[in-house]
Amino acid sequence: MLDLLQVVSDGLLFGATYALIGIGFTLVFGVMHKLNLSYAAASLGGAYCGLLVLKVAAGAPAGLVFLGALVAGGVIGWLVYLTCFHFIPLSNPLATLMSTVGMLLLIDEIIVHVTAGMPQNYPAMFEDVMLHVGGFTLRGDLLLVFLLSVLCMAGLLALLYRTKLGLATRAVSQQAVAAQLCGIRVARVNALTFIVTGLLGGVAGAMIGAAVGALSPLLSAPLTVKGLIVTVIGGLGSIPGAIIAGLLVGGFENVFQLYRGVTERDFYVMLLLFAFLIFRPGGLFAPKTGRD
Amino acid sequence: MDFYYGLAQIVGVHTLLGLSAYIVLLTGQVSLAQAAFFGIGAYTAGMLTVLAGWHIVPALGAGAVVGATTACAVGFPALRVKGLMLVVATLAFGEGVRLFFFNFDYQVAKGGIKVGPLGGEGFRQIRYFPEHGWTTGEVMVFIWAFVLVAMAALWWFDRSRYGAVLRAVGEDELAAQSVGVNLTAVKVSAMTVGGAVAGLGGGIYAHYTTHIEHSNFNVLVATFALAYPIVGGLSNVFGTLAAVIFVQVFLIEGLRDLGDWRNLLFGALIILAMNLRPHGLFGRRRA
Numbered sequence: 001m002l003d004l005l006q007v008v009s010d011g012l013l014f015g016a017t018y019a020l021i022g023i024g025f026t027l028v029f030g031v032m033h034k035l036n037l038s039y040a041a042a043s044l045g046g047a048y049c050g051l052l053v054l055k056v057a058a059g060a061p062a063g064l065v066f067l068g069a070l071v072a073g074g075v076i077g078w079l080v081y082l083t084c085f086h087f088i089p090l091s092n093p094l095a096t097l098m099s100t101v102g103m104l105l106l107i108d109e110i111i112v113h114v115t116a117g118m119p120q121n122y123p124a125m126f127e128d129v130m131l132h133v134g135g136f137t138l139r140g141d142l143l144l145v146f147l148l149s150v151l152c153m154a155g156l157l158a159l160l161y162r163t164k165l166g167l168a169t170r171a172v173s174q175q176a177v178a179a180q181l182c183g184i185r186v187a188r189v190n191a192l193t194f195i196v197t198g199l200l201g202g203v204a205g206a207m208i209g210a211a212v213g214a215l216s217p218l219l220s221a222p223l224t225v226k227g228l229i230v231t232v233i234g235g236l237g238s239i240p241g242a243i244i245a246g247l248l249v250g251g252f253e254n255v256f257q258l259y260r261g262v263t264e265r266d267f268y269v270m271l272l273l274f275a276f277l278i279f280r281p282g283g284l285f286a287p288k289t290g291r292d
Numbered sequence: 293m294d295f296y297y298g299l300a301q302i303v304g305v306h307t308l309l310g311l312s313a314y315i316v317l318l319t320g321q322v323s324l325a326q327a328a329f330f331g332i333g334a335y336t337a338g339m340l341t342v343l344a345g346w347h348i349v350p351a352l353g354a355g356a357v358v359g360a361t362t363a364c365a366v367g368f369p370a371l372r373v374k375g376l377m378l379v380v381a382t383l384a385f386g387e388g389v390r391l392f393f394f395n396f397d398y399q400v401a402k403g404g405i406k407v408g409p410l411g412g413e414g415f416r417q418i419r420y421f422p423e424h425g426w427t428t429g430e431v432m433v434f435i436w437a438f439v440l441v442a443m444a445a446l447w448w449f450d451r452s453r454y455g456a457v458l459r460a461v462g463e464d465e466l467a468a469q470s471v472g473v474n475l476t477a478v479k480v481s482a483m484t485v486g487g488a489v490a491g492l493g494g495g496i497y498a499h500y501t502t503h504i505e506h507s508n509f510n511v512l513v514a515t516f517a518l519a520y521p522i523v524g525g526l527s528n529v530f531g532t533l534a535a536v537i538f539v540q541v542f543l544i545e546g547l548r549d550l551g552d553w554r555n556l557l558f559g560a561l562i563i564l565a566m567n568l569r570p571h572g573l574f575g576r577r578r579a
Contacts, residue, residue, distance in 0.1 A: 029376065035376050083567070084563060084566075087567050088567060089570055092570050092571065093322075094322070094522050095566045095570035095571070097322065097379075097518075097522075098518070098519060098566050099562065099563045099566035099567065101515050101519065101562065102559045102560070102561075102562030102565075102566065103563055105555075105559035106560055106563065107559075108559075109556045109558070109559060110556060113552055113555070221511055221512070224511070225383065228383060229380065231380070232377060232381070236377065263394060263395055263411075263412070264391070264395055266387065266391055267388055267391040267392065267395070270384045270387055270388035270391070273380075273381075273384045274369075274381075274384065274385075274388075277369065277372070277373060277377075277381050278372075281372055281373050281377070
């Protein structure tokens with residue numbers, strides 16, 4: 001029983017990173033009604049750029065690496081918007097889907113090219129700290145990852161519901177044309193959405209690097225899949241949904257791993273998704289109006 | 293010369309893969325499950341020739357039938373969700389199938405060695421062509437016979453009433469439904485035809501590579517299947533063929549001299565193509 005609890009808590013902590021990736025997908029989807037398939041790769045790209053800090057100043061504290069990843073993530077987010085969305089007519093969903101796939105491949109290849117395909121070690125915030133509560137162990141670094149994720153989510157929710165930019169973003173996501181008629185510059189809001197999700201992605205990438213201990217371009221495909229699953233289970237366009245679904249997927253994944261082994265783990269995660277699609281196709285928090 | 297025959301084989305198989313996504317795309321559905329149907333066809337046909345000793349033509353037919361059946365079965369629940377939800381649902385299905393093959397062992401001792409699929413190590417010894425003494429040229433002609441039949445069939449579909457109905461659903465579901473088109477029937481039938489074409493392509497693929505494994509049917513392959521018709525445009529089947537030639541011959545073989553830089557250019561060129569020609573390289577601009 002203790003084993004199970006331990007496994008679930010580890011999964012929940014790691015699930016926070018899935019939640020962050022899921023938020024990125026869901027936010028872009030909510031605002032533009034488009035899927036940005038390059039998001040997970042861009043997040044990893046941001047995390048890799050964070051490593052550049054160590055190149056410039058060897059022995060820099062891990063906090064600086066995280067900050068570098070945050071900034072780089074934002075810049076990459078803006079570049080993705082510019083190259084994959086800005087000049088392509090919004091009425092054509094296939095074209096932007098394909099251009100983001102192109103971006104996914106491009107980012108992956110740039111990473112492979114620069115690092116020669118070798119996994120890169122990622123600094124942890126601090127050395128192994130274990131919290132013991134009874135027979136129960138919590139990995140200190142995972143706990144920090146979790147807390148940082150919660151902090152990011154809180155920041156995002158504050159941005160969306162307490163600022164003018166957030167109001168504009170929500171207005172565009174509800175009715176782009178009406179928002180434009182009210183004097184909101186839709187293109188600017190779209191670009192800002194990409195920058196904000198990029199910032200989140202950079203942090204998420206850095207935390208995944210810290211939690212796993214290393215970064216590899218091989219991570220981008222599974223992260224894309226997990227992020228999309230989280231988005232759908234949570235309900236497209238719903239931020240609280242993505243958070244809860246991220247934790248749910250993280251927890252379930254570890255339980256399946258405990259009972260069925262690592263090779264079959266993801267298979268059961270797919271089954272979980274299918275159960276949701278059949279019994280609750282709108283996800284946990286489906287938007288009320290039936291949007292496509 | 294064998295090099296060019298080999299290249300033509302690759303183009304043929306990828307054309308089948310692209311065509312399977314093409315017909316589904318006509319109904320406005322984006323399916324990332326095509327690689328899964330491709331894989332199911334590959335494993336089915338491979339197991340039939342290697343383990344059951346079938347002739348290749350019925351084995352390919354069986355691959356196509358199993359692919360179509362799976363696609364039909366997936367179509368009903370998956371098409372309850374629309375648009376981007378469907379992308380994710382089919383993506384998850386595709387990954388599920390890949391993970392199934394990753395864990396799939398079925399080995400039979402044959403002539404001193406064990407043959408058959410073996411989990412992560414894949415399925416080796418699908419040696420129908422070499423065992424029966426087919427030359428590369430003959431294999432190429434064999435493959436292209438199937439590709440041409442599939443292209444002709446889809447071209448004819450496209451021009452028929454059925455094609456008009458598919459496009460009507462793709463242009464505007466609501467309008468199509470209000471003139472009496474049965475949306476579920478149209479979408480599931482398109483999915484089934486797509487599954488059959490993908491299954492056929494997979495069977496051929498298994499036999500010309502002689503070794504298949506789960507990673508041959510991953511998300512990247514599914515993305516390529518979608519990329520061909522989208523990059524080529526949805527006007528007719530030749531757009532898909534042209535896109536396959538553009539990607540496989542020009543981008544992958546033609547730029548081989550560039551070495552490492554080729555992979556970088558690949559993604560960048562897709563982005564550029566979509567920016568310049570959002571309706572596909574050979575697509576007509578829709579009104």
